[in-house]
Amino acid sequence: MVEPVNIMVRVGVLGCGYWGPNLIRNLLKVPGCRVVAVADERSDRLQAVRHLSGQMKATTETGELVESNSIDAIVIATPISTHFDLAKACLEAGKHVLIEKPLTRTSAQARELIRLARERRRVLMVDHTFIYSGPVRKLQEIIDSGELGDIYYYDAVRLNLGLFQPDVNVLWDLAPHDFSILTYLLDKTPIRVTASGSSPVAWNGWKRESIAYVTMEFEDRMIAHFHVNWLSPAKLRRTLIGGSRKMVMYDHLDEENQIKIFDKGVEVRGDQDRHKALVQYRMGDILIPKVDQTEALETVCKHFIHCVKTGETPITDGYAGLRVVELLEAAERSLMLNGTAPAYAELTVKRFLPEHSRAQTG
Numbered sequence: 001m002v003e004p005v006n007i008m009v010r011v012g013v014l015g016c017g018y019w020g021p022n023l024i025r026n027l028l029k030v031p032g033c034r035v036v037a038v039a040d041e042r043s044d045r046l047q048a049v050r051h052l053s054g055q056m057k058a059t060t061e062t063g064e065l066v067e068s069n070s071i072d073a074i075v076i077a078t079p080i081s082t083h084f085d086l087a088k089a090c091l092e093a094g095k096h097v098l099i100e101k102p103l104t105r106t107s108a109q110a111r112e113l114i115r116l117a118r119e120r121r122r123v124l125m126v127d128h129t130f131i132y133s134g135p136v137r138k139l140q141e142i143i144d145s146g147e148l149g150d151i152y153y154y155d156a157v158r159l160n161l162g163l164f165q166p167d168v169n170v171l172w173d174l175a176p177h178d179f180s181i182l183t184y185l186l187d188k189t190p191i192r193v194t195a196s197g198s199s200p201v202a203w204n205g206w207k208r209e210s211i212a213y214v215t216m217e218f219e220d221r222m223i224a225h226f227h228v229n230w231l232s233p234a235k236l237r238r239t240l241i242g243g244s245r246k247m248v249m250y251d252h253l254d255e256e257n258q259i260k261i262f263d264k265g266v267e268v269r270g271d272q273d274r275h276k277a278l279v280q281y282r283m284g285d286i287l288i289p290k291v292d293q294t295e296a297l298e299t300v301c302k303h304f305i306h307c308v309k310t311g312e313t314p315i316t317d318g319y320a321g322l323r324v325v326e327l328l329e330a331a332e333r334s335l336m337l338n339g340t341a342p343a344y345a346e347l348t349v350k351r352f353l354p355e356h357s358r359a360q361t362g
Contacts, residue, residue, distance in 0.1 A: 007309050009033050012065035012095075014086060015077035016040040016049050018163065019100050023075050023127075024052050026301040033305045039065050062086065066093050073123070073308050076100060081167040084109040087124075091116040096123040098304045101176040102328060103321030105168075110325045114318035123307045125314035126321035128180035132299040134292030135250050135258045136181055139241070142261065142289075143185055148243030154182050154224035156239040159232035164201075169208040171195065171331055174228035179327045180320070181239070182216070182224055190216040190224075193330040196339035201231070214331050261287040 009032060013024050016038055027035050037057040040046050046058040065071055066089050073096035076086050084104045090097045091113065103126045104110045117124035130136050142148060158174045165173050197212035210231050216224040237252035247262045263284025307314045314320075334341035 003032075003306055003309050007032060009305050009308050010036045010070060010072045011075060011305075012037045012039070012068065012071040012073075013075045013077065014039050014062050014065060015100075016042075016045040017077070020045075020077035021049050021052065022297055023077055023100075023301065024049055024056075026295065026298045027075065027305075028053055029298055030301050030305050032309065033301070036071060037065050037068065066090055066095070072096060073098070073304070075304075079165070079167045080105055080172060084113065087113050088116060091120055091122055091124070094120060094122065096304075096308045098123075098125045098127060098300075099321070100127050101129070101180070101321075102126070102172060102325055103318065104325055105172075107322060107326045107329055110318065110322040114322065117318055123304070123311075123314060124318040124321075125304050125307065126316050126318070126324075127297075127300055128176070128184075128316040128320065128324070129296045129300055130177055130181050131184050131316055132303065133296035134294060135252065136184070138259050138289060138291050139181075139248065139250060140185055142248055142259075143241070147246055147261070148241065148248060149245030150220075150243060151186060151222050152242045152244065153222065154186070154226075154239070154241050156181075156226035157229075157236045158226065159229040159234070159236040161232060161235075162230055164203065164210065164230055166204065169197070169199070169212070170210050170228050170230045171197065171212045171214070171335065172328055173230075175212070175214055175226070175328060175331065176324050178214075178224075178226045178228075178239075179324045180316070183323055183327075184320075185241075186222075188218050188220075188222070190218055190327075192217040192341060193327060193334060194339055194341045195331040195334040197335050209335060212331075212335070216327075257288045258291055259289055261289065263287070 011027055011033055013020055013035060024035055024038065027033055035053060035056050038046065038049060039059050039062045041060050043060060050058060065074060074090045075098045076083060077100045078086060080102060083099055087097050087099055104113065113124055156178050158177060193216050195212055195214045197209035199207040199209045201210050211229045213227050235253065239250040241248050245265060247264055249260045251258055265282045267280045267282065269278045269280060303314060
């Protein structure tokens with residue numbers, strides 16, 4: 001849909017901690033968008049973002065932004081425990097909403113926000129940042145082309161020393177990235193989700209998992225596994241996707257060669273009897289494709305403003321957010337059962353993304 005050129009979207013930002021300043025910086029780049037106000041309960045954080053724009057009003061009262069008639073859309077970058085109440089208030093006040101991942105703390109809350117957004121005819125979008133990144137878009141292109149063949153596995157690590165979150169464990173902090181990437185790339189529903197973890201560190205009077213391992217099993221016997229960790233001495237952000245023809249590695253921290261396609265694999269020839277079968281290893285070339293280096297968060301912000309102006313459904317809409325929250329809930333249930341879980345029930349959302357979601361965002 002053609003975007004109206006004469007519409008100015010007035011935006012307010014709630015939360016100026018870790019992610020909020022990044023959102024403000026990128027919103028300021030978007031044509032047809034004006035950041036008119038920011039709010040945070042801590043005045044020192046407000047002071048820290050004043051240099052980004054001299055035209056932003058700064059306040060410690062979030063209600064001022066929610067109730068303002070001079071704001072069309074609100075971006076929420078606050079702790080997860082506050083997402084639902086803030087987003088609900090914004091939608092009820094007639095505001096379009098973009099929320100930092102994950103959408104909410106429970107799937108019931110996510111469904112309520114979806115209902116409200118539909119009822120009020122407002123945009124509800126979740127910031128699954130990696131979906132808008134050049135490397136993940138390239139992975140999508142590679143997989144959709146069939147170059148990898150049948151997908152055997154998805155294996156990822158997401159490790160660092162911190163950042164410990166005040167209201168959630170490492171699963172809710174880091175796993176949304178891989179849940180969103182995996183379901184976007186493959187659009188499959190798992191039949192089982194299991195997770196195990198450890199909580200060796202206690203702070204704020206209680207322990208929560210700072211190390212977790214998640215496994216997802218699918219009907220076609222594909223398996224996905226990822227490791228999230230707040231207690232790693234080194235930062236790692238690496239994903240391997242193995243197929244019957246080729247394999248691909250995505251290293252987020254390797255800025256020069258983020259995507260590598262390996263023409264490697266195995267073939268079993270001859271009699272399938274285990275004493276007669278011959279396993280052949282294919283050791284072909286490594287291809288490093290060109291990847292769009294546009295900052296993913298800039299694309300997120302542009303897409304949000306575009307959807308507000310045109311009424312289009314965001315790629316990562318409320319249903320996409322719900323799907324990730326449902327997977328997080330399933331993994332958390334498994335954590336509580338010490339790594340076991342019954343067969344995963346059919347998800348509420350049959351498809352992670354609408355048909356138009358495969359189009360490139362502008």
